[in-house]
Amino acid sequence: MTKTEITEAHRAYIACLNRQDWERIHEHVADRVTYNGAVIGVHGYRKMLVEDFRAIPDLAFNIALLVCDPPVIASRLIFDCTPKDVLFGLPVNGKRVRFEENVFYQYQQGKIAAVWSIIDKAAVAAQL
């Protein structure tokens, strides 16, 4: 995939997440996707995202930075949201929090095959 193809595929993936279109997630994520080195598969990936939106009803993925060097695209995502109870083991309980995620996605045959993510959980703890 070219840089343009990956960038466009990635923006479509983020849009899919933001409209919670779980029926189409398999169009963006490979069957045997890995997350931080572990095979979780597209079903595990979808389950993780559904759970994220359950914990954070107003969750939205906002791209602050997009860096594409095929087959990898790296992104800094910004979240500004109000998790309803516990998030990352922290009692957020409806408080508005802002935090970032720095994440790498490796594409293969048009889909995300590997993800390496770090979420700034310490930033959330510092806001409580």
Next chain:
Amino acid sequence: MTKTEITEAHRAYIACLNRQDWERIHEHVADRVTYNGAVIGVHGYRKMLVEDFRAIPDLAFNIALLVCDPPVIASRLIFDCTPKDVLFGLPVNGKRVRFEENVFYQYQQGKIAAVWSIIDKAAVAAQL
């Protein structure tokens, strides 16, 4: 700067850190460098790194992934080290820990002008 120039400059920067060559850090980092949005300057940057090596005598920066899309280069760094007492507010006390950092570096005129970093502090806490 081209992709090749940034990648080479970046590998030289990492080598400079690993040999703790603080006298040459200003060759790699801009005077008014920002770190996660705050201007800390090259002096603040150097101070932060000197403190990191003080807390972790066997600290080494290992590049697991390098993604360059000028003027930004993103890196996943792996640390496998034995912090001597407290690290990220956690009582590590000489235990060997492994953790990652996902970080973006924006280059300007041959030097790092902005850094957006997230260190996986939760991974360190989970190993204690």
